[in-house]
Amino acid sequence: MAxxxxxxxxxxxxxxDKIRNVARRIAAVKDKGNDVVVTVSAMGNTxxxxxxxxxxxxxxxxxxxxxxxxSTGEVVSSTLLTMALEAMGYEAISLTGGQAxxxxxxxxxxxxxxxxxxxxVVKELEKGxxxxxxxxxxxxxDMNVTTLGxxxxxxxxxxxxxxxxxxxxxxxxxxxxxxxxxxxxxxxxRPLAEIGYEEMLELASxxxxxxxxxxxxxxxxxxxxxxxxxxFTGKPGTLIHxxxxxxxxxxxxxxxxxLDVAKVTVVGVPDRPGIAAAIFEPLxxxxxxxxTIVQNASIDNITDLTFTVSRGQLDEVMEVISPIAKEIGxxxxxxxxxQGKVSIVGTGMLNMPGFAARMFxxxxxxxxxxxxxxxxxxxxTCIVDEGRVKDAVRVLHQAFELDVGx
Amino acid sequence: MAxxxxxxxxxxxxxxDKIRNVARRIAAVKDKGNDVVVTVSAMGNTxxxxxxxxxxxxxxxxxxxxxxxxSTGEVVSSTLLTMALEAMGYEAISLTGGQAxxxxxxxxxxxxxxxxxxxxVVKELEKGxxxxxxxxxxxxxDMNVTTLGxxxxxxxxxxxxxxxxxxxxxxxxxxxxxxxxxxxxxxxxRPLAEIGYEEMLELASxxxxxxxxxxxxxxxxxxxxxxxxxxFTGKPGTLIHxxxxxxxxxxxxxxxxxLDVAKVTVVGVPDRPGIAAAIFEPLxxxxxxxxTIVQNASIDNITDLTFTVSRGQLDEVMEVISPIAKEIGxxxxxxxxxQGKVSIVGTGMLNMPGFAARMFxxxxxxxxxxxxxxxxxxxxTCIVDEGRVKDAVRVLHQAFELDVGx
Numbered sequence: 001m002a003x004x005x006x007x008x009x010x011x012x013x014x015x016x017d018k019i020r021n022v023a024r025r026i027a028a029v030k031d032k033g034n035d036v037v038v039t040v041s042a043m044g045n046t047x048x049x050x051x052x053x054x055x056x057x058x059x060x061x062x063x064x065x066x067x068x069x070x071s072t073g074e075v076v077s078s079t080l081l082t083m084a085l086e087a088m089g090y091e092a093i094s095l096t097g098g099q100a101x102x103x104x105x106x107x108x109x110x111x112x113x114x115x116x117x118x119x120x121v122v123k124e125l126e127k128g129x130x131x132x133x134x135x136x137x138x139x140x141x142d143m144n145v146t147t148l149g150x151x152x153x154x155x156x157x158x159x160x161x162x163x164x165x166x167x168x169x170x171x172x173x174x175x176x177x178x179x180x181x182x183x184x185x186x187x188x189x190r191p192l193a194e195i196g197y198e199e200m201l202e203l204a205s206x207x208x209x210x211x212x213x214x215x216x217x218x219x220x221x222x223x224x225x226x227x228x229x230x231x232f233t234g235k236p237g238t239l240i241h242x243x244x245x246x247x248x249x250x251x252x253x254x255x256x257x258x259l260d261v262a263k264v265t266v267v268g269v270p271d272r273p274g275i276a277a278a279i280f281e282p283l284x285x286x287x288x289x290x291x292t293i294v295q296n297a298s299i300d301n302i303t304d305l306t307f308t309v310s311r312g313q314l315d316e317v318m319e320v321i322s323p324i325a326k327e328i329g330x331x332x333x334x335x336x337x338x339q340g341k342v343s344i345v346g347t348g349m350l351n352m353p354g355f356a357a358r359m360f361x362x363x364x365x366x367x368x369x370x371x372x373x374x375x376x377x378x379x380x381t382c383i384v385d386e387g388r389v390k391d392a393v394r395v396l397h398q399a400f401e402l403d404v405g406x
Numbered sequence: 407m408a409x410x411x412x413x414x415x416x417x418x419x420x421x422x423d424k425i426r427n428v429a430r431r432i433a434a435v436k437d438k439g440n441d442v443v444v445t446v447s448a449m450g451n452t453x454x455x456x457x458x459x460x461x462x463x464x465x466x467x468x469x470x471x472x473x474x475x476x477s478t479g480e481v482v483s484s485t486l487l488t489m490a491l492e493a494m495g496y497e498a499i500s501l502t503g504g505q506a507x508x509x510x511x512x513x514x515x516x517x518x519x520x521x522x523x524x525x526x527v528v529k530e531l532e533k534g535x536x537x538x539x540x541x542x543x544x545x546x547x548d549m550n551v552t553t554l555g556x557x558x559x560x561x562x563x564x565x566x567x568x569x570x571x572x573x574x575x576x577x578x579x580x581x582x583x584x585x586x587x588x589x590x591x592x593x594x595x596r597p598l599a600e601i602g603y604e605e606m607l608e609l610a611s612x613x614x615x616x617x618x619x620x621x622x623x624x625x626x627x628x629x630x631x632x633x634x635x636x637x638f639t640g641k642p643g644t645l646i647h648x649x650x651x652x653x654x655x656x657x658x659x660x661x662x663x664x665l666d667v668a669k670v671t672v673v674g675v676p677d678r679p680g681i682a683a684a685i686f687e688p689l690x691x692x693x694x695x696x697x698t699i700v701q702n703a704s705i706d707n708i709t710d711l712t713f714t715v716s717r718g719q720l721d722e723v724m725e726v727i728s729p730i731a732k733e734i735g736x737x738x739x740x741x742x743x744x745q746g747k748v749s750i751v752g753t754g755m756l757n758m759p760g761f762a763a764r765m766f767x768x769x770x771x772x773x774x775x776x777x778x779x780x781x782x783x784x785x786x787t788c789i790v791d792e793g794r795v796k797d798a799v800r801v802l803h804q805a806f807e808l809d810v811g812x
Contacts, residue, residue, distance in 0.1 A: 057486050062489065065500055078474075087463060143504075
């Protein structure tokens with residue numbers, strides 16, 4: 001008898017029939033003699049509908065109130081799924097994030113899990129219950145309800161799996177796993193059988209929307225393998241884990257892309273110590289998440305500093321940055337929100353210089369101009385014109401032979 | 407500076423515009439320098455919609471799960487109302503029933519409030535917040551969410567008012583107060599300026615749906631006057647309190663009626679000690695709420711025993727009662743669900759025999775046949791054919807000159 005932790009996304013529980021389908025899947029796991037803990041997202045578009053209601057009443061809704069509001073979506077889906085299981089004759093119980101012991105800090109809208117007090121979950125499992133936990137939410141020390149950020153039911157699931165020392169955490173969604181590239185852009189893209197945590201993190205944080213990054217981080221930290229698979233088909237899905245086999249190392253594993261990119265350049269910055277801090281500390285204070293940062297080599301002690309942010313935050317960024325640019329003596333501050341990002345990801349890539357060269361030449365052969373380049377140990381990212389992003393994904397998928405298979 | 411506790415019903419917060427309207431009303435009370443605590447029901451038909459969803463998945467949904475599900479409706483309305491107040495520049499905070507310290511027993515669907523731990527509410531008031539509490543719900547010792555029964559947001563409001571020692575609890579709804587009779591049946595019916603707790607209890611438990619009975623009981627117990635008024639008009643409403651003035655005592659105050667009546671008669675019951683208990687104990691064990699009970703004087707030690715229940719419970723009642731009737735040697739057990747109930751209510755009525763006589767003769771003049779009669783200190787109830795209930799209400803409203811005013 002093992003303990004299985006599963007998560008079902010919003011599209012998997014979008015209506016009564018789909019909820020019954022999920023209940024049957026869970027029942028099959030229970031029938032094999034397993035203990036089962038399940039996390040669910042809100043039904044279909046519930047979260048967006050609730051956000052719409054909130055903005056009708058307040059253009060800048062308070063984080064605490066918005067979190068309390070949004071958390072109801074997962075309470076609804078978790079209680080309905082529990083009722084569906086009970087109708088099939090199974091013993092089950094729903095728990096809110098708070099009841100399940102998901103304790104978080106008080107950073108509303110994107111709270112961090114501080115710990116999981118799994119006493120109640122364990123007690124309910126011991127009683128023979130299938131435990132259905134409302135995803136995406138937690139509770140602070142002061143008993144205020146928080147949410148963990150969009151898509152964070154994944155995080156709830158992996159955190160529960162870690163706390164309960166489950167052997168695997170299964171994330172069921174409406175896609176068949178982690179693809180080599182977005183199959184809507186590259187028809188030849190195929191689901192990977194396995195991928196490393198770090199690779200998945202790079203893909204997720206550079207535009208691949210299958211998994212919530214924090215869930216992958218927690219999985220890596222606690223050595224919980226994560227299976228991503230479809231709740232609608234019987235396909236095997238993708239296993240995210242640490243022990244990826246040697247054969248698939250030192251290969252490009254996937255192409256990520258992201259169109260939500262705005263580029264900001266502070267032009268003619270005097271190159272002296274403390275300048276970068278003067279620019280980025282106020283942005284951090286305004287809770288603006290800066291992505292790629294590039295500073296060119298300086299000429300005559302003058303340099304340009306370029307970074308990217310999500311487009312929705314560009315106005316706010318310019319408001320914060322313009323007076324600072326003036327203060328530090330920069331020439332001007334310009335922005336461009338017609339950019340996109342394309343990345344190749346694979347373990348050990350940076351030690352093999354051939355990858356970067358192949359990427360750049362593949363793009364250049366297609367006449368795609370590279371605006372910015374950044375790299376990590378296992379990723380190379382190019383910022384290109386948004387109109388060329390899809391072409392770039394296609395050409396890179398081909399150049400690195402991702403259609404061929406492991 | 408006083409503390410004002412208000413409750414707004416579901417029709418008062420049915421959409422964004424109505425929520426804003428309620429927010430403006432609350433703001434006006436706060437502007438006068440009052441502390442304000444507000445309880446809200448779920449928006450419009452939310453509760454019915456959630457119940458509909460539940461029954462799609464389980465014909466007999468578990469009480470705990472159903473309560474967790476239904477409680478979300480009030481969380482949604484309370485957070486949205488809070489956001490509306492914040493958009494107007496007011497400091498406000500929403501609290502769930504649990505956060506507001508509404509501790510209940512674990513009788514799901516109709517939990518009883520054990521105590522109100524108002525520490526958190528007091529703390530938020532001290533910070534200057536308007537406190538918006540999700541109505542209709544509480545939390546058990548084990549942190550499970552309960553609901554208090556349909557319409558029980560009134561009860562939340564009065565319990566909070568009692569615990570906070572408010573001077574008055576204001577219940578805002580879509581009617582202008584407690585009427586002398588249902589104005590859909592009697593166009594001349596008028597809202598009462600005031601009514602006693604006991605009278606209100608009798609009206610509420612005999613079909614007048616303006617107030618939740620338990621709310622009135624708690625108001626009486628803790629001496630909290632309750633104002634029932636419309637959130638849509640500026641009309642004064644009805645004050646439910648203990649010190650009703652002498653002039654309106656010993657008068658019929660209102661006519662209640664109820665069509666949800668089924669009559670059960672156990673015919674030919676041997677009249678010996680223990681018979682009534684033999685019949686009613688199993689009904690109580692099956693959680694069936696028996697309303698009127700009438701036992702005729704026995705002839706030759708044989709009597710008939712008649713009682714009424716709500717129509718939805720009739721099948722269950724017959725299942726429980728039929729074998730018992732056989733066991734105790736009764737001749738048969740018959741039921742009739744074409745009955746209705748009409749009651750006149752007024753303090754001190756039973757000491758004034760004229761009321762009963764006037765009631766019976768008014769009904770008889772209209773050719774309305776009385777099936778059963780029961781009385782309390784302040785109420786006389788007749789069971790009549792359901793087809794004659796409306797006529798009965800109209801004729802009694804006229805006979806007791808309720809259109810004339812106090």
